[in-house]
Amino acid sequence: MSSFEYHRPTSVADAVAALGGGDEATVVAGGMTLLPTIKQRLADPSDLVDLSGVGEMKGISEEGGAIVIGAMTTHGEVASNPVVQAKIPALASLAGNIGDPQVRNRGTIGGSVANNDPAACYPAGLMAMNATVHTNKRAIPVDDFFTGMFETALEEGELVTKVSVPVPDKAAYIKFPQPASRYALVGVAVAQTGGAARVAVTGAGQDGVFRVADAEAALSGSFSPDALDGVSVDADGLNSDLHGSAAYRASLVMTLAKRAVAAANG
């Protein structure tokens, strides 16, 4: 591994200050993506700012109809949290199926959303649930936050501090794992809030997570699997690789969407 300076600030302010210190400084949350990336020499940071000591970025609470999750909350903590389990079981289930237990014990929601891996689970779930990403500077609606593959609206010196997820009436997320890596080959999240449906897809899109307008329109009329009959996604523009052609992914999107709706309906 290439060498770097290591910092472990205890406040957001100190973290931001540390980030400004090195020319290629980067934050490490759980490190589940960053450390393998550095090991493979695909990243070469000058400074690593470890957020694990920042207490104000941890914890889960319920605030005015939304679940607010600190950025440094691990997937395991989200999955096992009684409030999340009670209010948004789909989110607990999503978090409980990210990676493996060891990843869930280290990986964080903040790291996942800031990285915006095109095959990650959280972006689809949060987009379907119309979450808001809070940073040290502002609150960003999720539709504006995820801007492309590994791209977000985050600016220099801006850190995700928490994620606020409005409690939906119904929601579900289904992941179809890429057989080798177990990342989402396709993952589909659906949510219904006050009659309006949102459908978000990860793994399939060349620009990362995306919403399926036709499916949302159909489900806003009737939130049932049958409502999706006749709805399809265009394979053009979807990812194609060894494990899934674009046509296969397009088919999976609709299959999983129907199953997710069925699961959300219970």
Add this chain to the structure above:
Amino acid sequence: MTKMTVGQPIKRVEDKRFLTGRGKYTDDINRPGQTYAYIVRSPHAHAKINGINKAAAEAMPGVHAVFTGDDTKDLGGIPCGWQVHSKDGTPMAEPRHPMLAEGKARHVGDPVAMVVADTREQARAAAEALEIDYQELPAVSDTGSALGDGQPLVHDDVSSNLCYDWIIGEEADADAAIAKAHHVTEIDLVNNRLVANPMEPRAAIGEFDESTGEYTLHTTSQNPHVIRLLMGAFVLSIPEHKLRVVAPDVGGGFGSKIYHYAEEALVTWASAKVGRPIKWTADRSEAFISDAHGRDHVSHAKLAMDENGKFLALKVETTANMGAYLSTFAPCVPTYLYATLLAGVYTTPIVFANVKAVFTNTVPVDAYRGAGRPEATYLLERIVEKAAREMGLAQDELRRRNFIPADAFPYQTPVALQYDSGDYLATMEKAIELSNYESFEDRRQEAASRGKLRGIGFSTYVEACGIAPSAVVGSLGARAGLYECGQVRVHPTGSVTVFTGTHSHGQGHETTFAQLVADKLGIPMENVEISHGDTNKIPFGMGTYGSRSLAVGGVAIDRALDKVVAKAKKIAAHLMEASEADIEFENGEFRVAGTDKTTAFGDVALTAYVPHNYPIEELEPGLEETAFFDPLNFSYPGGCHICEVEIDPETGVTEVVGMTAVDDFGRIINPMIVHGQVHGGLAQGIGQALLESCVYDESGQLVTGSYMDYTMPRADNLPSYTVDDHCVPAAHNPLGVKGCGEVGAIGSPPSVINAVLDALNPLGVRDISMPATPMKVWQAIQDAKMSQAAD
């Protein structure tokens, strides 16, 4: 009286150290003054190396030396241990396999340079500073097209990339039988390329003792004596008495740690140049581009039948990928370990096979668990499944009509082998019963009610293992003998150390062999130590592969024990003042027949080393014996594997819901260990059938170069297995044992694919290739829908 252990599921002796983290694997060993090697590998599938500038790398901190092909070109190449001849009698093409590329790199991962530095990080940093001027060349990676016109040549002096063009059987006879047959089933098959992936990556530590002139290599090997022989005699010219090879605990092999690899010779040779021990440990990405791969066949076959489905002839044409260079055993895998098994468990009177081995710009291909026999079994059991469908016969019925009957042994096949024993019908009947085959249709209907497609598939197989008969393998091109050595050292207090030339890297030899010793000598297993893996301790050995450890190595130990007992009887006779002929030995006690005069094994052992009262004029002191065993034939395990799957037609996901294996192991020493071996083989067989595939793109880049893209079977991919046995003792070794290590991987893949095809048959899907991934199954369903719509 000591309880007999043979046949009992004795818990493993070796487990405690592994369970407490006290195993000692090669990378766990550090030698004083140790430095670290980093191997610089070609990023190109095929490239001319115009020049290498070492200066910047040599100037990096901590660097001791940088070596390239210029430094090693006067040393031997990596040797191949088996020579196959083409049908016209010419020997196979055997191009030089340099340790470090000499002017040309021939596959992604081909070693080009080695950097030695004080730390791993320094070695790697210096490697990145090495300036290599590559000139990329067109590459060939695809097995089926390697021989085509205008393909790039992997070796300038090997025309058409052809290593050999080999046949077995009479082609004219096969053609004649096919021409007049009632029905001929034809099939095109690919046996997918695999990566063995033992969980411990390869590692090696070379060191040189200037005071004695002795080299020592610690390495992750299944056969340290073979490495000593190949590396010492052919690569580095170091005589055996100055070269020690140690294979300590080894974390799995599955074939990939049989071979002599360049890194072993490099660290050994360079340790003298640098004057410091040198350690090299592969990371997983490096393993993918440097460990020998497995399988990779493209075949076309025809099976001729009469009106009753009786097999008349089989004709097979196979192209086998050797990769860029010939690995240690590579040439024999698609010939003598493959085509000789094409009679399978059937009475097919005529079998002809033509195998063309080709070079490509890919990692060398060699034996991987099963080696040749899985390829033969896959071909046979796929074509038999297809033939049964075409003939309108049930899967089991067509097999019943063609099995070699139990009373026909020894059975001479038309392709050289003589099977010693077996009962294929009995293993199938038992598997049918255990798999609840009779009620399968109920389960199919129940699955259909849930929108799932359920299928069941058979595979009945025989394999040849216990790789030995030196005379036989020698006549077929082996450049070494394949006997095994066992040495039994009885210590003065009656405890015993056994030295075996086999090597345990998961097989549990420390337990199984100790059971043999304990029962034979009537002593507790705790008094027995099994030693393996060090050429300075073990007299000689050929190692562990080809399911040979018990059938060859175990018998060598048994023979040495016989010698020990024979000598001990002489000592006991002297002690009890009786005639040697009257001495009986049972339960660790020598007795004068028909009397109550006894003496214990321990007393005899002590007497051998404290010979105060001893027949010194007729007998040497000491109690230690060595035996070599070279059997007259292979051992032939066989059996039946039945797989049941459930497919989700919307996603293409195949779930293995049942896997039944009934195998013939001859005689079982430790059923727990034997069944454990079957479990592991089944997982690798299911892996090959559904998950694993090593893929190169047209430019020769490895697409599946890590666990991110190469699908390793994980716990949730696999079912619990139903494993049982039906044993007929082997005829060619005194223990009656057959191999067990590879049967799971040999028998199971076609049972899985046949089950998938059975499930998809109602949709009109007639063929699918391994691995039957979700996308492939989904695509096959779409294609069948399209073609039915077109009809």
Add this chain to the structure above:
Amino acid sequence: MASVSMTVNGKSVSGDVAPNTLLVDFLRENLRLTGTHVGCDTSQCGACVIHVNGKSVKACTMLAVQAEGADVTTIEGLANGDQLHPMQEAFREHHGLQCGFCTPGMVMSAVDLANTIDNPDEKTIRHWLEGNICRCTGYHNIVKAIEAGSKAMQAGKQAAD
């Protein structure tokens, strides 16, 4: 270099490490606790699983400096002297290991499972093992071992209560 202190298998340890030193390398090279293995470079095989503050983590995907002040348990710290931990004993009893290379990570992961979920069933166990690859056993006996080991741990807890 950075200095780092932590508790490993109940003992306080400290050392000077480069900040980029992985925890697994600190354990294997600095502390010579070589039971924790490295089987891949993509954080998937799980041969390096240890416990940090009671939770299983992959020691190849964590820096030594990130374990500052932590309570670390490796496979070497699981047994009570000569007496194997119930999970280790279950692996021995059920032949849940062959070559032994994946075993330390497998056992450490299994102990975390048993601590997290009472009496896990086969499906739960197989799902939990997503991050632990074994090439030898086909998982059959590992699953049986973990079922039995979890029960034994449960019984041990009840006996202690």
